[in-house]
Amino acid sequence: MCGICCALFRGQKPGKLDFSCSRLKNRGPDASSQAAVDIDPQTHLVLTGHVLHMRGCLTPQPATDKAGNFLQWNGEIFGGLQVGPNENDTALLLSKLSEKSDVEHILGTLSSVQGPWAFIYWQEKTKKLWFGRDFFGRRSLCWHLPQSSTDPFLLTSVRQNTEELVEVPSIGIYSVTLTQTDCLHITVYSWSEAVWPGTMDLVTSDNLHLGLVGGIDGNVQFCLHSDLHLAKCIPPLNRSLPDIDTCKVMTESPNSVISNLLQDAQFNSCVDHLIEILLQSVTLRVFNQVIWAQTKRLDSELNASPHNSTQQTVETSSVADQIQPQAQRDLSHDQNLEQPGDGVITGQSKVAILFSGGVDSAVITALVDKCLPSHESVDLINVAFERNVQQKNRKPDEEEKWNVPDRQTGLLALQELNPERKWNFVMVNISIAELQRQRSEHIRHLVYPLETVLDDSIGCAVWFAARGEGILGNGDHAGKPYKSSSKVILCGMGADEQFAGYSRHRGKFEELGWQGLIDEVEMEVQRISARNLGRDDRIITDHGKEARFPFLDENVVSYLQTLPVHIKADLRYPRGLGEKILLRACAVKLGLIKSALFPKRAIQFGSRIAKTENNKEKASEKCSRLADPT
Secondary structure (H helix, E strand, C coil): CEEEEEEEEECCCCCCCCCCCHHHHHCCCCEEEEEEEEEECCEEEEEEEEECCCCCCCCCCCEECCCCCEEEEEECCCECCCCCCCCCHHHHHHHHHCCCCCHHHHHHHHHHCECCEEEEEEECCCCEEEEEECCCCCCCCEEECCCCCCCCEEEECCCCCCCCCEECCCCEEEEEECCCCCCEEEEEEEECCCECCCCCCECCCCCHHHHHHCCCCCCEEEEECCCCCECCCCCCCCCCCCCCCCCCCCCCCHHHHHHHHHCCHHHHHHHHHHHHHHHHHHHHHHHCCHHHHHHHHHHHHHCCCCCCCCCCCCCCCHHHHHHCCCCCCCCCHHHHEECCCCCCEEECCCCEEECCCCHHHHHHHHHHHHHCCCCCCEEEEEEEECCCCCCCCCCCCHHHHCCCHHHHHHHHHHCCCCCCCCEEEEEEEECHHHHHHHHHHHHHHHHCCCCEHHHHHHHHHHHHHHHCEEEECCCCCCCCEEECCCCEEECCCCHHHHHCCCHHHHHHHHHHHHHHHHHHHHHHHHCHHHCCHHHHHHHHHCCCCEEECHHHCHHHHHHHHHCCHHHHCCCCCCCCCCCCHHHHHHHHHCCCCCHHHCCCCCHHHHCCHHHCCCCCCCCCCECHHHCCCC
């Protein structure tokens, strides 16, 4: 994971460039480097990278080789290419890309990568600049397209100064070819059968320019390659219609509905298989970090005996098998805490989870418990924004101020988790004054180029949650200030799109029946890349931490795409049961009986940030609070 930036200049060679913006450096606190390439007397390339060290040997970026190629890699290889336990995936990918210079090799290599990525690659032999984002857009990459011959072409993870940016569309990868003209030529190699997010229109040569830049005429010419494509990483959605009507089914016992469904052999098999592949996904995302390699070396030195009462046998990929450490002997829970002189407890957990207590985060948490050695603690991050509680004749107490829906469900879900595990329930309590200060000074620059009320609410909530500073809500140190130091944050993004968790899914079902629901789910999955993951990457990585999304693992999505929609969601049943019914059944099997039936509640409502400043705004409106001050 890192902050990457690339600037391509035409004309006079630029002086020393200042790419020291803190927003880029925050993303990569472990190493910083810059490289310059004089392509010809009139064309100059500057690449800057800031690295968050997650795997293998620390590899500064841009990484380079003897042939003069440069790679900037903001991503993780979780499959497709074999990465050893002590290998760095940036160095491995650069070596792989450099094996050949033909286009087919570049496309084939990147098509094979499973995991989130955004990249910039200078190919010295062909004098081409390659860049792009993964199919789901899980990592941020924005561009500034030149408006004149002297205006630079810019690629960056996050806004640095006042430049105007747009998120690079995840319709494929791009190649900049340098010509003798002033106009920049960019060839697009789309995903097979690529569509524009939101419209479901196929990407074609006729709509390419309009789709990429809108109605703006810049100094760029785009060309869609008609024959060469990236191989699509997921199959098409199963669009089979169920042989059941759409009449509402009322029930006084939601638990009995799920119990009865689990008696059906086909449905039960789907539940078991989903748990299995989700566990593989979670395992990859928990153990692919350099701290585990250090732990494994320490275990070897201590000759610790391998035992773990909560570990369950599961066939995970070879990458996870190679890096999963042996468990140490079960020491005191307080080994996972450090208490410096300022009174703030610094956690030592290797993984944190954005934890509302809803079914998405609860299932992830239960699966982390299955794969993690028993002595390891886990940080459960739960965010709340100050409630304006009106009470006659008295001021509300502290607990009332932060008693938001997500706090309530989070504490209830905590009670269902493995009692032998050390869970750190971190209550992140944010006052209106702190929200306004951090948004004005910092967060709005990370949300950019997105600008809606919804982007503001979710962006701010996730930023404070990812910071991980709060009050411990459980255990021997309850009530004391706490700071999570985990570099990995597991997030439940992607579940709502695939399991029909949004209210608009129910609206389509009520209006157009099963066909309407199928169409909506298909569109939701196709447009994930254009929704919010780039924003969430900019927000979370600002803290020198990495967001990982188990529900968007390629194997998980591929399996869910093959299932009929009515297996994943049955909206004949009421809210809190019908949506995500397959995932709720997984939760029941994992022992999360209460969490399985909590209704879907978006973070902006569950944390109550949406109620702090303006109750009358619409989510899609442009948010004035994100605007640059005039």
